Amino acid sequence: MFNKISQETKYLLPIAIPAVLSQLAQMAMGVIDTVMAGHYSNDALAAIAIGTSLLHPVLIFFMGLFLAFNPIIAHFRGADSQTKIGMHFRLGIILAAAFSPIAILVLLNAQYVLHLLGVAPEVAELATGYLHATVWGMPGLLIFLALRFCNEGMFSTPAIMASTVFSIPFNIGFNYWFMYGGYGVPEMGAIGVGYATSLVWTMMCLGLLLYTIFTPKYASLEIFKHTSLPHWVEIKEVLRLGLPMAVTLGFEITMFAAVSLMIARYPTEVMGAHQIAVNIASISFMIPLGISQAITARVGYFAGKKDPTATQLAGYTGIGLSAAISGFSASTMILLPFVLVGFYTIDNQILEIAASLLFYAAIFQFSDALQVSSAGALRGVKDTKIPMFITAISYWLVGFPVGYILAENFGYQASGYWIGLIAGLSTAAVLLLHRWVMLSAKKPGEMVVV
Incomplete structure (x- = not known):
């Protein structure tokens, strides 16, 4: 193996x-x-x-x-x-x-x-x-x-x-x-x-x-x-697959945007620290995002060949690779937070706040890598509608509400919203990975969602 x-x-x-x-x-x-x-x-x-x-x-x-x-x-x-x-x-x-x-x-x-x-x-x-x-x-x-x-x-x-x-x-x-x-x-x-x-x-x-x-x-x-x-059938297939993916990306982007808007009400130092931490996390996210696109292509290729064993292998290998690399990203954020934040600012107050937020970013690196790579594998077998509902639930029924309650009702402020991000991304990771495990275990004719 x-x-x-x-x-x-x-x-x-x-x-x-x-x-x-x-x-x-x-x-x-x-x-x-x-x-x-x-x-x-x-x-x-x-x-x-x-x-x-x-x-x-x-x-x-x-x-x-x-x-x-x-x-x-x-x-x-x-x-x-x-x-x-x-x-x-x-x-x-x-x-x-x-x-x-x-x-x-x-x-x-x-x-x-x-x-x-x-x-x-x-x-x-x-x-x-x-x-x-x-x-x-x-x-x-x-x-x-x-x-x-x-x-x-x-x-x-x-x-x-x-x-x-x-x-x-x-x-x-x-x-x-x-x-x-x-x-x-x-x-x-x-x-x-x-x-x-x-x-x-x-x-x-x-x-x-x-x-x-x-x-x-x-x-x-x-x-x-x-x-x-x-022909209309070709156009319809693109829209059937593409529209749920467009909505799915929208759910994640709007959750992060909503969190930024809520944190914008806090002192400027907190908002500045939040923006720095988000930027560092976004750079790190580009790695699993790029891997997920490769996973989609590899899984789709073997699904087209109707080779379930190779399809499973491509999906799990890509997900595992993405998760492994996220460990490196998380370790860097935990061990060198002030070095990373130091590239953006020399303000001591912003440095302290941003470094504390990077700890939360480090925690959700693994979840973020798992959710995006699992979604990539699911795209490879043309499964986009169910992942759309999964992300809607994860980000807007779990992630943002948890963040809002912790920040506004329990006084956690920016940290509360970042814990909400962890909750949303982790929920998405578990549900999307479970969806991939279930689909990849099916017979060749049942694996691809049509």
Whole structure:
């Protein structure tokens, strides 16, 4: 058994490592935008912070929707259905183009949300301008997401990594150019960051599109040699898998956002410490998140081949790897909290509070790794509806209520909300892992949820 696990790990890592680096690169671009805006002006920093808080839910929704292409493509690859793979690559591009006007319409009306939130007029104007500027890159971003998850299903994560990592220098250069102006471009401040983001998204899309068109290993798929439109049954399957995943991601993101909003009522030192601890935990989370995408592809591939033994092995190996790495992350947070927090601040009060919150972050590293990797394995067998209900229960009937009661009724404040996060993520981990154990033990014809 050890030899089989070792062999599966050797196949999993070349898919997982580029996926992890891609996630880190995308996160780095967000950090770069924030840091550069902060150096420009306080208003620019506030506008970017508020603008991204409205932009992220839109991005998360479409990321969840297009994530359906990973297991679908992996299944077809396992079944050696070349025609179906090529058709779904085209379907991804078509759906991205079809959904772009919806995403654009949402962003063009963001000012009404800012008004309802009572954002200061000068900051709201900048945030609105930033969001309106990102509209130009939205078609490119959605096509990139469609191609990204199609390529993940084909185990082509190095191409995705290249398109994201190589975009970072351009992100920095375009930010500086459009923020401060020059060479025929007026100084635009925070709004310039939006235009820079649009350009970077478009570059990422073009890079991955060129790879998809010209890579020799896709020649037999004849992706761009046919113009036939997809059938409703193919569209329906993508939506059936993708919509629950979009909602699932929304449940987790909104729980963390709600916790941040509640903690924002506390002294600024507590809020600052919370943001630092969340940022460190988010960086750590990119590792199991990248592994989960590789798990989906590997599990989907063997499920498509109708090989239950290999399907189980791929799922359990990936979950075990993710859990093992979370132990390293947790140990680092427990042993070196002040070193990690020291990269963000030198304020002693914030240092103390953030270091104490990192202890809670260390505790939920294992739960977070288990829940996201189990969810990845379940996606591989096209199980997305039940996980959606599991996360709804875990985060909103357990996690947030527990945090609220401890923080507001028992005086735990920020620590109470972090204990709530532990409760929510741990509940999700137990239920999702149990769901995977049950499904993976079924017969080949019953394992895949249809």
